[in-house]
Structures are given as C-alpha cells and as structure tokens.
Amino acid sequence: MGLFSKKPPCPICGGKISWFLPSKIEGEYICDACYGKLDMDADKESKLTMQGFREYLAFYDQNQILKDRFVVSERIDFGLWDTKIIFDYQNKLFCMSKNPDKTVFEGRQLKSFTIREDSTPLFEGSSAGIRRYTSTVTERAMAMAPQIAQLAASKRMARTLDRLDDGKVNNSAPVQYFDIPEPFRAFNVELHFDHPYWTVLKCDMDGPRFDNTLPDVNNYLRAYQQSIEEMDKLVAALRTVAFSGAAEQSVGSGMGTLYTNMAPPADAIEEIKKYKALMEDGIISQQEFEAKKKQLLGI
Ligand SMILES: [Zn+2]
Known part of the structure; x- marks a missing residue:
C-alpha cells in the first residue's frame, strides 16, 4: 500500500506532479512549474495539445531573452x-x-x-x-450639476434640522443615498x-x-x-x-x-419633403431648398 495514488512524473521536465488538483494537458498531468509558464489567450489555452505545449515552451524560452533585456x-x-x-x-x-x-x-x-x-x-x-x-x-457630468447641488443642499438641510432637534446627530434620520x-x-x-x-x-x-x-x-x-x-x-x-x-x-x-455613418434621421427626411413641396409650389426658391436640405442632412 501507499503507492496506489502515485502519479507518473511530468512528461515535460520529469518533475513531480502536485498531489493537489494537478493541471492536465490532453489528459496528461503536468507539473506546476511547467504549467505556470502558460500565458496565452484563454481559448488557445483550452485547445492546447501536448505537442502545442512543447512548441509553446520553446517560444517561452525565446521570450525569456526579451524579459532579461527589458x-x-x-x-x-x-x-x-x-x-x-x-x-x-x-x-x-x-x-x-x-x-x-x-x-x-x-x-x-x-x-x-x-x-x-x-x-x-x-x-x-x-x-x-x-x-x-x-x-x-x-x-x-456638468449637466448633472443642478441635480447634485439640490441633493447636497437637502442633505445639509436635513443635518441642520437634525442638530436643532436634540443637539446631536440623529442616526435614525432618513439617509438619502446618492444613486x-x-x-x-x-x-x-x-x-x-x-x-x-x-x-x-x-x-x-x-x-x-x-x-x-x-x-x-x-x-x-x-x-x-x-x-x-x-x-x-x-x-x-x-x-x-x-x-x-x-x-x-x-x-x-x-x-x-x-x-x-448612419442614414439621416427620419424626421429630417420628412422636413426635406415639406420644403420640397414649398419649392414646387413656388413659395421658396430652389437655392433656398438646397440650403435647407444640406442643413437638415448635416452635410
Ligand atoms: Zn514539468
């Protein structure tokens, strides 16, 4: 007895496999030291094969040169x-x-x-x-200033009333949260x-x-x-x-x-149609219509 839970050594470095929740690649246990070198996109890591892991370790060693130089x-x-x-x-x-x-x-x-x-x-x-x-x-944020000032003022007021009441801060007073x-x-x-x-x-x-x-x-x-x-x-x-x-x-x-980048809003189109009708009725000139059209389309 005693050897039944013994795991084979790490297939990468021959090191000892952790007894607690060891990591696996393609169903094989990997030691913590080797697994700790993994640093890649989560989806690439989830599809990693043993061969892919060996290739990654070569990349990791190359990257060590950049780490040392940093x-x-x-x-x-x-x-x-x-x-x-x-x-x-x-x-x-x-x-x-x-x-x-x-x-x-x-x-x-x-x-x-x-x-x-x-x-x-x-x-x-x-x-x-x-x-x-x-x-x-x-x-x-600036558009929120009046709302915030109002809230701050009502808080100050509540505190003042509170003190007038019994000379102490009354913790039972309703608290206004700023949300x-x-x-x-x-x-x-x-x-x-x-x-x-x-x-x-x-x-x-x-x-x-x-x-x-x-x-x-x-x-x-x-x-x-x-x-x-x-x-x-x-x-x-x-x-x-x-x-x-x-x-x-x-x-x-x-x-x-x-x-x-999107189409002009529908109400701009409606407006243009109205001006077009005015032009066709001779109420505004073609130039005036063109100017209005450009303005409404923002061009
Ligand atoms: Zn290892």
Whole structure:
C-alpha cells in the first residue's frame, strides 16, 4: 500500500506532479512549474495539445531573452485590480504586469488598440494613425450639476434640522443615498495582436465615481481629468513602441462619428419633403431648398 495514488512524473521536465488538483494537458498531468509558464489567450489555452505545449515552451524560452533585456521606461497603472502595463521604449517592448514576468510583447506585434468609455470610442490606434474622439463625459457630468447641488443642499438641510432637534446627530434620520449613475462606468482598453499566442488583451480601468455622501461635480471632473491623463500616457506609450510614425488626428465624438455613418434621421427626411413641396409650389426658391436640405442632412 501507499503507492496506489502515485502519479507518473511530468512528461515535460520529469518533475513531480502536485498531489493537489494537478493541471492536465490532453489528459496528461503536468507539473506546476511547467504549467505556470502558460500565458496565452484563454481559448488557445483550452485547445492546447501536448505537442502545442512543447512548441509553446520553446517560444517561452525565446521570450525569456526579451524579459532579461527589458528596461522599464513607463508604467501605467490601472488602479483597483493592480493591472499594470510596463513599457521599454529603448527596445520597443511592453508587458501586462508590474515586472516583465509575463509574456513580453514586441511593439511590432501590436496590430491595433482601442480605448472606449463604456462602448463609446475615445481612442483608436494602428499604423494608419491614432484617432482621438471628443468625449462628452465632461458636458454630461456638468449637466448633472443642478441635480447634485439640490441633493447636497437637502442633505445639509436635513443635518441642520437634525442638530436643532436634540443637539446631536440623529442616526435614525432618513439617509438619502446618492444613486445617480456616473456618465460612464469604465475605460475599456483592447489591444489586438498579430501573435502566435495572443489575439486580444482586454483590461478595464474604472472611471471616477461620485462621492455618494457628498457628491460634487468638480471633484468628479478633477478625478476624470486625472484618468484622461493616464489614458493619454498609455496612448503615447503604445504609439512609441508600436506606431511611432503614426499621425494623431482629432475627430468628432465617437457617438457622432457612428451617427453620421448612419442614414439621416427620419424626421429630417420628412422636413426635406415639406420644403420640397414649398419649392414646387413656388413659395421658396430652389437655392433656398438646397440650403435647407444640406442643413437638415448635416452635410
Ligand atoms: Zn514539468
């Protein structure tokens, strides 16, 4: 007895297989040290064969050379979950970690990237250029100012009344929670690769939040500005390692661009029909009709 649970050694390195929940590839147990080297798209990992794993390990050894060479020039922090991207400008490398201990990418392996505020584009970049869209977050936050000021005032009033009542803060007073949603939840960053083991890497950075005890639009906008500076830093870093020749271009809002690509709204068409009738009746001139048509179509 005693040997019945003994597993064969790791087929890759001959090392010991973990007794606790060992990892498997194609039904064969792999030691933790070998399995720990895996860093690839989840769908590629799920289809990995033993032969594919051996090929990956050759790639891993090659990548070790880039890890050893890596000198951190820039570090972008994604906050909450401690996600970081580090860049090496000299060697045009980057890595999604705080140290070059995961797959190190060469800038030329990056095909494109996008940064969105929820689903609205903020940046799009590739060798063809970097597009920066106008964000509407600032104006949307500012439009909320009266609502927020009103809530803050009613909270102050409630607190004052509370103190007048018995001279102490009364915890039984109804609490007003601030539950107005922020203009957007998160910056969604997507990196698209031309790479044997990576197609896309996605990471989020939470957008700023209102303080729900004392919401303030100016505080929100200051926090937002800081996040935008971090995104600018990220775009500049990606451009340095991957698209150094690419020109930056400011375009309208991401929403606006999507909108102008679509058919004009139905009511604009209806309006044009009305003006056309006026022209046909001789009430307005052809020139006046053309001008109105262009205005309604936004062209
Ligand atoms: Zn092993």
